[in-house]
Each structure stands twice: as structure tokens, then as C-alpha cells.
Amino acid sequence: MTAHQPAPGLPAHAPKFAQPARTSDTLVFVCTYNESGSIATMLDRLLALKARCDIVVIDDNSPDGTLDIVARRAAEEPRVGALVRPRKLGLGSAHKLGWAHARRMGYTRIATLDADLSHDPADVQRLLDQLDAGADVAIGSRFLPGARLDYRGIRRFVSQTANVLASMFLRMGLTEHTTSLRAARLDRVPVGLIESIKNDGYSFQVACIARLVRAGLTIKEIPIHFRDRHHGQSKISKREAVYGMINLLSLAFDRRPSVVLPEPSSLECPVCARPYMVRRHSGELRCLACFGSIEPS
Ligand SMILES: Nc1nc2c(ncn2[C@@H]2O[C@H](COP(=O)(O)OP(=O)(O)O)[C@@H](O)[C@H]2O)c(=O)[nH]1
């Protein structure tokens, strides 16, 4: 592993981070793109949880100063780290990097949530409590009885419709399929099951939960209060929403067992020297941290 980031492609003034270290068995990762308005509060509230956890921010070189805020916190708190990517490479690929990082570092539990405070960091503790109570995976649902969803208008309609359609097509007994507010027992999830998902964008979340259910894991949903963001802007595009629908249909009709690709013999990226190479369905090897790739020979 390299001693320091950033990866090639980052401006010289980008803050440098040491490779995150492991100080507990639980990793919480938060994916960010332009979240300078909320990231400090998010980190403070995660650090205050009852369960001791390490926190890694996976940032795509946000131009709004998110990384400077994370760097200040990381300098004083060894439990906070960051993985920086050279440009906006998609929410799904950022999540795959979070899973790959947790594996490489030997964490046994993983949790994740959005950085815009739509998800209450205190709910991470409630999800971890569900893992302690025996669930393999826990999900914060906006649609269970007792849950609250603050979206109004078109956003509310799109979220509700996407999840009703996912319930109808996928029949996994879940009410929530599209959120990132989740926790999992990593030691129960087969190696590579999540890292080898094709989707690099928002549709990753549905593909991920379908794989976890189809792998026979026990999933527990808990009701949450989902707030609309107060800072910054949503990054979801109309294109992502349309692709999400196509992805849902493909998951519904293709029920063959998930193809888990074998890990490459060397995990180290020849471009950024970080240990996040994964095999893609095309046979190509690709780094989840910088998208550097090696064509199949
Ligand atoms: N690293 C990374 N994070 C992203 C990307 N796109 C969105 N995010 C983060 O993913 C989370 C959810 O995104 P958001 O725009 O709030 O989506 P919405 O809640 O569906 O509107 C936020 O923390 C974003 O900053 C991306 O391409 N890369």
C-alpha cells in the first residue's frame, strides 16, 4: 500500500491522507461529492455513536472543499480517514470501493449512509444493534409502518414508485430497495459478491440488496425518518432514474445465481498503487479507486 494519497489526477493542492488504519471491527463509510455543508456534522455524530467504529469518507475530489474539512478532522482523530478518487466516478463504484476496502482491511461489520444528513447517523447504531441481534444485513426503510419520508412532490413520487415496483418485481419481502442506509456482517457475505456488481451508478443499491437476498442472507428492515437535504444539491440525474428502471427489469427476469468473479492475483493498481483492483465481467481488471485498468491478455 502507498503511504499517502492522492492518486494521480488530483490537483497538487488536494489534501493528502494516509492510508486509513483499522482501529475497530466496524467500518462506516460515507460517499461524498460536494457535501461541505454537512460532512463535519456527519463525522461528529458518527464519532459519538455508542459502537466504536472507523469512518472512511469516499470522496470523488469534490471541488467545494469537502476534503479540506475531512482532512482537518482526520488530522486530530485516527478513526477518521478518506479514500480520494480523481473525479466523479459514480455512487455505485464508490460503494464497491467501500466494500473492497473493508475486506482488504479485515473489518467484520460494515455500515453506510448518505452524507447529506437525510439519514440520521444515530440510525447507524440501530442498524448495528440489529446485526448484534442476529441479522446478517440491516436496512433503514422509509416505507415500513412508523417510518417518515420528508420528500414532497416528484421526489416522493419517484422514491415511492421505484420501491413499490421493486417489491412487485423482485419479491424479496422488503419495503426499501434503493437506500444506502445499510449495515452488514461482512463475515457472512461471500467475498466478491458485492465488488463484482456491474452497476457503477445509483442502480447499484438495488443490485446489491438483490444479491444479498439471493445469497440467502437474513435481512432486517427498521423504520427510519428520512429528511430532505438542507445543504447542497442532489446528484441523481434523470438518466440514472431511467437506467434504474432497466436495471430493475433485468434483475427481475434474470434470476440465475450471481456470478462472483475471482479476485485478481495482484490487488495493487499499476496506476495509483492502491489495493483495489477488481475483475470486471469483460475480463478487464479495474481499480475501484482511480478506474485505472488492465485489458485482458
Ligand atoms: N463518491 C461519490 N459520492 C457520490 C456520488 N454521487 C453521489 N454521491 C454521494 O452519495 C450520497 C447520495 O447522493 P444524493 O445526491 O444525496 O442522492 P439522493 O439522496 O438520491 O438525492 C451523497 O452523500 C452524495 O454526496 C459520486 O459519484 N461519487
Ligand SMILES: [Mg+2]
Ligand atoms: Mg440525498
